[in-house]
Amino acid sequence: MQKILKAHKYVIQAGMSMDEMISMDQFFINNIYCKLRGNVPKVAWRRLTCNNQSAPKWNFILLLTVHGRLYTRDRLKRWGVIHDATCPMCGVAEESISHLFYVCTLSTEVWQKLLQWQGIYRQPMEWDAEVQWAISQHNGKSSSDEIYRMAIAGSIYQLWHERNLRVFQHRQRLAGEIVRVIIQEIFYRGSMKLSLRKKLQSLNFYP
Structure with a gap:
């Protein structure tokens, strides 16, 4: 009963009346959700994250x-947290998003x-240009496009992980090691989907 009473609040917030709801032949939660969310335009890069078969942690960092x-x-230097912003x-x-992806020599080699x-x-290319390329060239539903989106997510995550290894643990990996980790994770997760599994069979598992 408490949940029903609480639901009334959300109906009012969505600009609907109880009489309007009762008169509906069918009721969909999605209708309430869309009204509460408002008319928000879709961003051009949504497929990079929303239609990506990568690990959740990859997509989060992406x-x-x-x-x-x-x-x-x-950013940390601007906030006064550190004094040296060298990559x-x-x-x-200087380390920045546009430098890390993919101007830095290591990240250039990995992405290449x-x-x-x-x-x-x-x-x-540098990051903004890579995003535009992904939107214009790999925004579809083909297996090649899906693998491309997984690759870009994997590169972002592993390069950020490599950056943190060097900053906090004073450890480092070669570009080839990073690439191999990314590709093997793509094979592992991509093989769960039949259409991707067929495409991955034509690619090298251990480059």
Whole structure:
């Protein structure tokens, strides 16, 4: 009974009356949800995260990256948390999202290898350009597009993980090791879906 009474509050918030609900032939929770959420436009990059077969932790870090919410060293320096914003992976430029993905020499090498693994022969671009490329070239439902979205999520997660290993544990991996971890995780998760399994069989499991 308490849940029913509480539900009345949400109906009112959605701008509906109880009489209106009672008169409906069918009632869908989705109708209430859409009214409560409001008319929010869809973002162009939604398929990168919402239609991605990757591990949830990959998609979470990808979502933070797309929103510019990673605690990169350039942001920490602006907040007065640290004094040195040098990238811990290349030791040359200031660390930022646009530098980490994919201007840094290590991240460039990792993403280049992942592109070649998929049969894509082009140079890595900086982050905003890569997002636009993914939207324009790999926004579909084909197995190749799904694997591409998994690869970009995996590269973001593992490069951020590598960055943290170097900052907090003073450990480091070679580009080839990082690529192998990403590809094997893509095989593991992608093989759960029949259409991806068939496509993955044509790719190298242990590059």
